[in-house]
Amino acid sequence: MALKSCNKVDTNTYEIEVTVSAEAFVDATKKAYMKQRKNLQIPGFRKGKVTQGMAEKVYGEAAFYEDALEIVFPEAVQGAIDEAELKVVDQPFDLDVPVMSKAEGVEMKMKVTTYPEVKLGEYKGLKAEYPETEATDEDVDKELSAMQERNSRLVSVDDRAAEMGDTAEIDFEGFVDGVAFDGGKGENFPLELGSGQFIPGFEEQVAGHSIDEEFDVNVTFPEEYEPSLAGKDAVFKCKIHEIKHKELPILDDDFAKDVDDEVETLDELKEKLKNQISQRKAENAKTEFENLLIDQVIDNMEAEIPECMNEQKLDELVQDYGYRMQMQGLDLNVYLQYLGQTMDQFKEQFRPSAEKQVKIALALEAIVKAEKLEATEEEIDEQAKKLAEQYDMEADKIKELVPAQQLTLDIVNGKAVDLIVDSANK
Numbered sequence: 001m002a003l004k005s006c007n008k009v010d011t012n013t014y015e016i017e018v019t020v021s022a023e024a025f026v027d028a029t030k031k032a033y034m035k036q037r038k039n040l041q042i043p044g045f046r047k048g049k050v051t052q053g054m055a056e057k058v059y060g061e062a063a064f065y066e067d068a069l070e071i072v073f074p075e076a077v078q079g080a081i082d083e084a085e086l087k088v089v090d091q092p093f094d095l096d097v098p099v100m101s102k103a104e105g106v107e108m109k110m111k112v113t114t115y116p117e118v119k120l121g122e123y124k125g126l127k128a129e130y131p132e133t134e135a136t137d138e139d140v141d142k143e144l145s146a147m148q149e150r151n152s153r154l155v156s157v158d159d160r161a162a163e164m165g166d167t168a169e170i171d172f173e174g175f176v177d178g179v180a181f182d183g184g185k186g187e188n189f190p191l192e193l194g195s196g197q198f199i200p201g202f203e204e205q206v207a208g209h210s211i212d213e214e215f216d217v218n219v220t221f222p223e224e225y226e227p228s229l230a231g232k233d234a235v236f237k238c239k240i241h242e243i244k245h246k247e248l249p250i251l252d253d254d255f256a257k258d259v260d261d262e263v264e265t266l267d268e269l270k271e272k273l274k275n276q277i278s279q280r281k282a283e284n285a286k287t288e289f290e291n292l293l294i295d296q297v298i299d300n301m302e303a304e305i306p307e308c309m310n311e312q313k314l315d316e317l318v319q320d321y322g323y324r325m326q327m328q329g330l331d332l333n334v335y336l337q338y339l340g341q342t343m344d345q346f347k348e349q350f351r352p353s354a355e356k357q358v359k360i361a362l363a364l365e366a367i368v369k370a371e372k373l374e375a376t377e378e379e380i381d382e383q384a385k386k387l388a389e390q391y392d393m394e395a396d397k398i399k400e401l402v403p404a405q406q407l408t409l410d411i412v413n414g415k416a417v418d419l420i421v422d423s424a425n426k
Contacts (some may be wrong), residue, residue, distance in 0.1 A: 003080040004107070011304045012114050018080040020072045020106035029102065032067035065100055072106065087115035090308040113306045118366040121300025124423040128292040131285040135277035143273050144251060147259055154244035161210045162243045164194040168206055169242040172217075176234050183337075184234070188241060199225070206238065214239045226340035293420050298359040301366070305358060314354040318347050367416040375411035383407045 004017035020028075033052040040050040042058055056063050081088055092110040099107035154167055162168045167190050174184030193203045205217040217236040221229045249255050256269035263269045322332040336346055367373075375383075381395070384407060388395040399407075 003083040006084040012306045015111050018108045022105040025105045026102050028068035028071040029064045032064035088112045116303045118362050119302040120366050123297045126293050126296050127425040130426040131288050133282040133285045135274045139277050148248045152246050152248050155247045157245045167192045167244040171239045172236045174234050174236045297363050310355050317350045364413045364416045368412045373412045373415045375408040380407050
């Protein structure tokens with residue numbers, strides 16, 4: 001098995017020719033025969049007792065060629081890629097096999113997509129405005145409002161029509177062209193008017209109606225909705241059973257003591273919140289400042305990124321999202337049905353993030369290489385300890401689960417970010 005030729009045919013694309021010797025291919029046909037032998041049956045032979053020679057005589061000399069090619073392909077191609085010193089980011093494509101026989105062996109042509117060449121621009125001495133870290137009175141007021149919301153209660157009202165902000169318990173059934181559709185019916189559903197739970201225009205039309213009143217809501221499904229309903233007009237037959245109004249607690253000393261047993265007055269609560277918000281803003285400011293600088297780094301670099309790298313990252317993000325939903329007992333496909341989205345539509349929401357993450361990874365890798373950044377054994381051990389504390393596991397177990405290469409990558413990438421930040425001008 002050997003590399004016959006390697007030629008660049010396009011940006012990030014090489015065509016390679018790979019050969020497999022006749023001896024190696026003959027050996028692969030024997031292995032292919034052995035895998036199939038128990039299923040071979042020819043008149044005059046018991047099942048599983050057909051010889052390779054007889055099978056090839058009956059079915060043709062090439063009877064085991066395809067399976068033999070599958071056997072030699074991975075090692076032959078990887079060996080050729082290694083010999084050509086290519087860093088490949090996807091599976092080979094445009095495969096052509098002009099020669100395949102026991103007498104001549106195998107000759108294959110294929111194209112491979114390679115890691116992009118990255119040309120770094122400026123990444124030191126960048127300038128960005130450091131975000132404000134001190135909490136304002138407005139920040140404190142927003143936090144108090146959120147606390148009021150969390151401690152609110154719903155009170156039934158029966159002397160007026162429903163208003164935006166109320167929770168209306170409703171029955172509804174949807175019809176398109178006079179025919180009820182799946183998923184368009186509900187009974188005693190608690191709908192907070194203004195929450196955006198239902199399609200645009202629905203909740204606004206519930207407002208203004210009273211308990212026991214029956215009425216129609218006319219809406220049009222969004223174009224990006226579930227395909228069978230997208231863009232169609234619908235009529236929902238509705239009835240209100242109960243209206244509840246959200247009652248917020250009064251902001252006073254009693255409220256402060258109820259929500260935080262470490263304070264005695266509302267002023268003490270405000271001061272505590274101000275300190276907490278300032279600390280949170282300081283942490284967020286550090287991350288935001290880093291992001292502002294990294295955005296400049298990727299804007300300054302030059303790289304023609306293969307689309308397959310973006311697609312791979314896109315799949316990773318969607319799989320991670322699905323896994324996190326699964327940990328909460330939710331199924332992604334069921335969730336998409338509820339949203340009225342296809343998987344392709346859902347994936348597209350992650351594309352900007354996926355493309356940016358690929359660029360960041362390429363930029364940091366290039367900086368690590370340019371600055372000759374390395375990770376020491378002590379740093380790797382410390383990184384394993386941090387992960388162990390985070391996941392409540394033993395450090396040795398982390399080292400078993402997380403490859404040393406990944407720990408090293410995390411460390412050197414962190415050093416690259418530190419270099420960008422430490423050299424920047426605020």
